[in-house]
Amino acid sequence: MRLRKVANAKEKLLQSPDLVFLEPQDHKGKWHQLFKNENSIHIEVGMGKGSFITGMAKQHPDINFIGIEVVESVILRAVEKLKEEPLTNVILMCIDASMLTSVFEDGEIDRVYLNFSDPWPKSRHDKRRLTHHNFLKIFNQILIKNGEIHFKTDNQNLFEYSLISMSQFNMLLKYVSLDLHNSDFEGNVMTEYEERFHGLGQRIYRLEAQFR
Amino acid sequence: MRLRKVANAKEKLLQSPDLVFLEPQDHKGKWHQLFKNENSIHIEVGMGKGSFITGMAKQHPDINFIGIEVVESVILRAVEKLKEEPLTNVILMCIDASMLTSVFEDGEIDRVYLNFSDPWPKSRHDKRRLTHHNFLKIFNQILIKNGEIHFKTDNQNLFEYSLISMSQFNMLLKYVSLDLHNSDFEGNVMTEYEERFHGLGQRIYRLEAQFR
Numbered sequence: 001m002r003l004r005k006v007a008n009a010k011e012k013l014l015q016s017p018d019l020v021f022l023e024p025q026d027h028k029g030k031w032h033q034l035f036k037n038e039n040s041i042h043i044e045v046g047m048g049k050g051s052f053i054t055g056m057a058k059q060h061p062d063i064n065f066i067g068i069e070v071v072e073s074v075i076l077r078a079v080e081k082l083k084e085e086p087l088t089n090v091i092l093m094c095i096d097a098s099m100l101t102s103v104f105e106d107g108e109i110d111r112v113y114l115n116f117s118d119p120w121p122k123s124r125h126d127k128r129r130l131t132h133h134n135f136l137k138i139f140n141q142i143l144i145k146n147g148e149i150h151f152k153t154d155n156q157n158l159f160e161y162s163l164i165s166m167s168q169f170n171m172l173l174k175y176v177s178l179d180l181h182n183s184d185f186e187g188n189v190m191t192e193y194e195e196r197f198h199g200l201g202q203r204i205y206r207l208e209a210q211f212r
Numbered sequence: 213m214r215l216r217k218v219a220n221a222k223e224k225l226l227q228s229p230d231l232v233f234l235e236p237q238d239h240k241g242k243w244h245q246l247f248k249n250e251n252s253i254h255i256e257v258g259m260g261k262g263s264f265i266t267g268m269a270k271q272h273p274d275i276n277f278i279g280i281e282v283v284e285s286v287i288l289r290a291v292e293k294l295k296e297e298p299l300t301n302v303i304l305m306c307i308d309a310s311m312l313t314s315v316f317e318d319g320e321i322d323r324v325y326l327n328f329s330d331p332w333p334k335s336r337h338d339k340r341r342l343t344h345h346n347f348l349k350i351f352n353q354i355l356i357k358n359g360e361i362h363f364k365t366d367n368q369n370l371f372e373y374s375l376i377s378m379s380q381f382n383m384l385l386k387y388v389s390l391d392l393h394n395s396d397f398e399g400n401v402m403t404e405y406e407e408r409f410h411g412l413g414q415r416i417y418r419l420e421a422q423f424r
Contacts, residue, residue, distance in 0.1 A: 160388045163375065173379035176372045178390060178417075205390075 006073035013072060013094060016079050021093040029105035035064045035089070040110035043068055045097050045130060046117050048192055050078025055189035056113075057090045063110075067092045068100075097130060097138070104142040112139050114151040116193040119158040131162035136169045140211045152180065152206040154197040159205040166209045175208035218285035225284060225306060228291050233305040241317035247276045247301070252322035255280055257309050257342060258329050260404055262290025267401035268325075269302040275322075279304045280312075309347060316354040324351045326363040328405040331370040343374035348381045352423045364392065364418040366409040371417040378421045387420035 006012070013020050021027070032038055040063050044053045047067035057065045067090065069075040075094050082090060095103060117130040126132055131151065139149060149166075153159050166173070177183040181198055185206065190198070198204055218224070225232050233239070244250055252275050256265045259279035269277045279302065281287040287306050294302060307315060329342040338344055343363065351361060361378075365371050378385070389395040393410055397418065402410070410416055 156390050160390055163388050164385050167379065167383075167385035170382075171379075173376050176375050178368050178372055 006076055009072035009076050012076055013079065016083065019082055019092060020075060020079050021091065024093040024095060024103045025099075028103055029108060031064070031066070031104070031108060034091070037064070039064050039089075041066060041108065042111040042113060043104075043109055044113040044115065045100075046070075046114065047078060047092070048074055048116075050075075050081055050092070051195075052113070052115055052189050052191040053090060053092075054078070054081060054085070054087060057087045059187065059189060061089060063089065065090045068095060068097070070094065070096045097135060100138050100142055106141055107144050109142045110144055110147060112143065112147070112149045114149060114153075115191045116153050116155075116197075117151075117158070119153070119155040121157065126161070129158065129161065129165075131158070131165050133165060133169060136166065136171070140169075143211060146210055146212065148174070148208055148210045150206075150208050152194070152204055154193070154202045154204055156203075156205070159207075163207070166207075170212060171209040172212050173207060173209050175206070177206045178203065180204040180206045218288055221284035221288050224288055225291065228295065231294055231304060232287060232291050233303065236305040236307060236315045237311075240315055241320060243276070243278070243316070243320060246303070249276070251276050251301070253278060253320065254323040254325060255316075255321055256325040256327065257312075258282075258326065259290060259304070260286060260328075262287075262293055262304070263407075264325070264327055264401050264403045265302060265304075266290070266293060266297070266299060269299045271399065271401060273301060275301065277302045280307060280309070282306065282308045309342060310350070312350050312354055318353055319356050321354045322356055322359060324355065324359070324361045326361060326365075327403045328365050328367075328409075329363075329370065331365070331367040333369065338373070341370065341373065341377075343370070343377050345377060345381060348378065348383070352381075355423060358422055358424065360386070360420055360422045362418075362420050364406070364416055366405070366414045366416055368415075368417070371419075375419070378419075382424060383421040384424050385419060385421050387418070389418045390415070392416040392418045 027034055031041055042063055043066045045068050047053050047069045050067055053065050053067040072094055075092055114130050120128045181204055239246055243253055254275055255278040257280050259265050259281045262279055265277050265279040284306055287304055326342050332340045393416055
């Protein structure tokens with residue numbers, strides 16, 4: 001994602017402590033208390049500017065959403081959006097995906113969304129891909145039993161890699177579309193990337209996979 | 213496949229008893245004896261006119277190939293091709309895929325190829341798709357332990373269906389290409405269909421999946 005560097009991004013994030021958590025470890029195991037309900041919790045890892053998570057939160061008021069993004073100047077855009085149009089079922093946190101087990105208790109999360117994750121095309125960087133074995137292990141730990149990952153991307157190689165990686169992890173494929181916008185899938189909420197790449201005529205790939 | 217009906221196809225096939233087996237049940241468990249070696253046996257289920265199996269047999273003289281096709285007038289084209297250019301490591305048989313366990317002993321086969329199988333697009337016909345659970349069960353029975361299916365198609369819906377069906381059967385995906393002819397896969401042998409559809413600019417999908 002190309003974005004102008006935002007000056008003092010961290011200071012600006014600190015001004016919204018109820019919306020964006022910079023040290024979310026303190027709430028490990030207590031996220032339902034924070035939302036003040038027992039609704040399911042879905043997280044998006046790598047939320048970018050937040051179009052998907054806010055769109056999903058509006059479409060599903062009975063689900064709690066947590067948007068996760070490591071880049072402060074990016075998450076700031078989502079904060080600004082949520083300040084204009086507050087939603088009680090969304091919070092954000094600024095952490096790296098490798099930190100998730102420090103932030104969530106085992107089984108605390110009901111679903112993980114991965115949207116247009118960085119493909120890290122060089123094979124020597126495969127460990128950085130969010131569908132690498134190491135990250136699947138983390139997601140499996142924080143998810144409920146038989147929890148699901150919902151993943152979409154325009155990157156063909158990342159999608160191929162992810163199908164194989166998830167199969168090696170013994171996950172069950174429940175849904176696959178090799179051309180999401182020409183499929184009968186309903187309720188799709190587009191990300192910023194998706195609007196752009198779909199607009200350019202790129203195919204969008206999507207899958208749902210369940211741990212077993 | 214659209215083909216002119218060949219008159220007396222069966223009679224013509226009967227003239228090549230060493231090449232095409234109309235009642236292959238008699239050789240169950242004895243195919244290595246027939247090939248007079250202990251080389252691996254690969255079968256193609258739905259071989260059409262035989263371009264793939266003859267191309268593979270030339271490329272891999274140390275593997276035995278068996279082409280299987282239920283339509284007599286179609287398999288006749290492959291017979292004619294093999295009469296012009298004989299290959300000692302190819303035989304053909306004219307049976308329905310549901311008959312495979314009557315023809316092969318458990319574990320007698322080393323690999324199954326499925327190429328451009330009939331997609332049977334209506335969901336009420338899903339049991340006829342060669343990647344349906346019922347056929348996977350048959351392939352698993354006649355294949356060696358950890359045997360593989362290598363599958364390619366231009367049909368997006370069939371490929372999506374097959375990924376899910378194989379995952380439900382707990383198969384391990386070892387290779388996936390969502391655009392075979394723009395991938396780095398080497399040694400591809402084209403089928404008649406593939407030449408035609410690739411020529412029309414259609415994407416070809418390919419996977420390798422292993423029973424576990």
